[in-house]
Amino acid sequence: MTVQLRAVDHDNFYQVLELKRPEDEAFVAPNVLSLAExxxxxxxxxxxxxxxxxxxxLIGFLMTYAKEGSRVLDLWRLLIPEKFVNRGYGTSALRLLIEEAAGSGSYDRIRLSYLPGNDLAExxxxxxxxxxxxxxxxxEVVMAMELDGRSTD
Structure with a gap:
């Protein structure tokens, strides 16, 4: 299995909108809100x-944000639908993001936050x-990782 991060574009936009977590779960905003933001x-x-x-x-969605002039990359959203959970996709996607951020030379740190009770995300x-x-x-609980050459293994 090869996990990749690709731009949301004309070819996958509507499929990305269809990715959802269970209706009764309020841990991650819907992708329609993320794309609007x-x-x-x-x-x-x-x-x-x-x-x-x-x-x-297509097995998930993530969105990052970097304020102009900041060396901190914020992981704003990460959504893996229930049918793809516990297969290592979220872990692989995060490792790719960390590699990209560290390799870019543009960031010293990655930050994220999650709602208390989201034990899987934590x-x-x-x-x-x-x-x-x-x-x-x-x-939300804030977590961070310094990008000082640290391995993600």
């Missing part, structure tokens, strides 16, 4: 919505090297 904030920094593929199959984030900062932002 990407458009809304397009002039305030670098917003990068990406489709996650495993080989040829586990995956810790697994790839994110650590809680002790901050709570908008009711």
């Amino acid at each position: 990407a458009w809304l904030y397009r002039d305030t920094g670098r917003v990068d919505p990406r489709a996650i593929y495993a080989d040829r199959d 586990h995956v984030y810790q697994k790839v090297g994110f650590r809680a900062t002790g901050e709570i932002e908008d009711g």
